[in-house]
Amino acid sequence: MNQPSRTLASTDMFRPPINRAMRSLDRAFFRKDVYLAAACVLDSKLIATYRNELHGDILKLERLPPIRPIPPGIAADKNTKCLLLKPDIQIEDRSSWSPKLHSLVESQQLLLTPFHLQLDYNYWTYHDIISAILPQQDQDEIPVGFSVVGHVAHLNLRDRYLPYKTLIASVLIDKNPTIRTVINKIDDVGEENEFRTFRYEVLAGPDDMNVEVKEQDCLFSFDYSKVYWNTRLGTEHPRLVSKFKPGEAVCDVMAGVGPFALPAAKNKVWVWANDLNPESHRSLVANTNRNKVAPFVRPFCEDGHSFIRSSSSRLLDSKRQITLRPKVSRTARTNENQKPFQQAPSEILKEPKVFSHYILNLPASALTFLPSFIGLYSGHDHLFHPYTGTKLPMIHVYCFSTKSDDNKIEEAKIREEVGRQLGYEFRGIEGAEMEIWDVRDVAPQKRMFCASFRLPAEVAFRERIPRTVDS
Ligand SMILES: C[S@@+](CC[C@H](N)C(=O)[O-])C[C@H]1O[C@@H](n2cnc3c(N)ncnc32)[C@H](O)[C@@H]1O
Numbered sequence: 001m002n003q004p005s006r007t008l009a010s011t012d013m014f015r016p017p018i019n020r021a022m023r024s025l026d027r028a029f030f031r032k033d034v035y036l037a038a039a040c041v042l043d044s045k046l047i048a049t050y051r052n053e054l055h056g057d058i059l060k061l062e063r064l065p066p067i068r069p070i071p072p073g074i075a076a077d078k079n080t081k082c083l084l085l086k087p088d089i090q091i092e093d094r095s096s097w098s099p100k101l102h103s104l105v106e107s108q109q110l111l112l113t114p115f116h117l118q119l120d121y122n123y124w125t126y127h128d129i130i131s132a133i134l135p136q137q138d139q140d141e142i143p144v145g146f147s148v149v150g151h152v153a154h155l156n157l158r159d160r161y162l163p164y165k166t167l168i169a170s171v172l173i174d175k176n177p178t179i180r181t182v183i184n185k186i187d188d189v190g191e192e193n194e195f196r197t198f199r200y201e202v203l204a205g206p207d208d209m210n211v212e213v214k215e216q217d218c219l220f221s222f223d224y225s226k227v228y229w230n231t232r233l234g235t236e237h238p239r240l241v242s243k244f245k246p247g248e249a250v251c252d253v254m255a256g257v258g259p260f261a262l263p264a265a266k267n268k269v270w271v272w273a274n275d276l277n278p279e280s281h282r283s284l285v286a287n288t289n290r291n292k293v294a295p296f297v298r299p300f301c302e303d304g305h306s307f308i309r310s311s312s313s314r315l316l317d318s319k320r321q322i323t324l325r326p327k328v329s330r331t332a333r334t335n336e337n338q339k340p341f342q343q344a345p346s347e348i349l350k351e352p353k354v355f356s357h358y359i360l361n362l363p364a365s366a367l368t369f370l371p372s373f374i375g376l377y378s379g380h381d382h383l384f385h386p387y388t389g390t391k392l393p394m395i396h397v398y399c400f401s402t403k404s405d406d407n408k409i410e411e412a413k414i415r416e417e418v419g420r421q422l423g424y425e426f427r428g429i430e431g432a433e434m435e436i437w438d439v440r441d442v443a444p445q446k447r448m449f450c451a452s453f454r455l456p457a458e459v460a461f462r463e464r465i466p467r468t469v470d471s
């Protein structure tokens with residue numbers, strides 16, 4: 001048998017053939033013949049034993065099971081199986097055999113035979129195929145990275161990969177069973193669009209952007225072309241939500257489709273969830289019902305600047321309360337017939353009069369919403385510490401800044417800007433009054449942060465200066 005692959009280094013033997021001129025996907029091109037040696041196990045009951053004994057000789061590669069039917073032409077029982085051996089073991093070169101292999105062949109417990117392994121497109125991964133197609137000089141930064149939102153994968157391709165975009169998209173769909181549509185963003189999200197949606201082109205699959213996503217045990221359905229969603233905030237959402245306690249009220253000023261609001265509400269937090277985008281609002285309402293958290297969520301579709309003030313004053317008048325009936329387990333219900341059933345008392349949960357937290361997640365401009373907090377509780381000092389046990393609310397505001405190794409410059413800049421917007425100087429030693437959290441890298445020179453601080457009393461109770469027509 002002709003055995004061309006034997007001359008290749010063993011790692012290359014299992015790589016796909018290369019074709020850097022390919023522009024539309026030719027799956028048939030990726031067939032490859034690999035010639036190996038295999039050990040036929042004459043007593044098929046002993047296959048597992050020999051597999052263990054020949055541990056160091058067996059071919060171990062992901063997605064290539066080493067136990068195979070015997071090649072045609074070998075006189076043996078039809079149930080006989082063989083074990084694929086590593087490429088450096090050659091039948092005619094006994095010096096390449098291990099002592100164990102040697103002795104099992106000598107004692108005629110094993111029979112070595114050539115094995116023709118046929119690999120094809122289905123065998124290789126997305127990365128393998130893409131590496132065999134894209135220009136070689138780009139190998140270090142092959143665009144294996146893509147974000148997945150429901151059944152949609154979106155690539156953000158650099159210009160030099162544009163000639164390969166449909167090819168990359170086809171491979172992506174083939175290699176990821178949950179992906180049905182691949183899109184390419186064609187402008188920078190959010191910089192110029194207030195709802196932070198984006199233009200896109202469909203590279204593969206149907207133009208269906210109605211997705212379903214699960215995050216923090218909540219299901220979110222939305223039209224990904226009309227609302228904002230970012231899978232990369234999947235750890236930031238739970239980080240912030242974990243700060244909210246059951247029974248507290250939270251004001252989510254730019255709530256999107258509810259990734260902070262709904263998980264918080266599931267934890268019995270009262271959430272006022274607002275978004276200016278009517279599409280986001282519609283999905284938020286639907287998702288609230290679907291996740292059965294409607295009693296805890298009040299959805300709004302208003303501008304965030306005025307919503308900060310209007311929601312805070314409306315909450316002061318709130319008389320909402322919920323009666324939580326204890327869940328009765330099936331066993332408790334069954335036992336009911338046998339002995340008097342003691343039901344735990346219902347719990348009445350009253351909505352607080354003030355928010356414990358505000359979330360402002362619109363990083364490109366959220367800092368400019370801060371002046372709405374000036375004088376927010378002007379004339380209402382009696383509601384708060386030291387007159388009561390209620391503390392002023394925490395504000396969690398997202399923003400972008402530059403990047404540095406220790407974020408020191410960025411933290412100082414953010415603290416200063418928050419202070420400037422509120423007309424207040426944060427004097428805490430080394431940021432004691434404000435936590436600045438490094439959320440994620442957005443671009444080579446851009447990072448997203450979350451500044452969390454308690455609304456200073458001097459700001460909250462400052463006298464409000466009525467707006468004049470000119471101001
Ligand atoms: C970065 S997204 C954040 C959405 C959500 N909080 C999340 O984490 O996915 C910002 C949201 O702010 C909304 N938005 C933009 N301008 C607004 C405004 N003036 N008032 C309220 N919401 C606004 C957008 O529609 C968008 O849904």
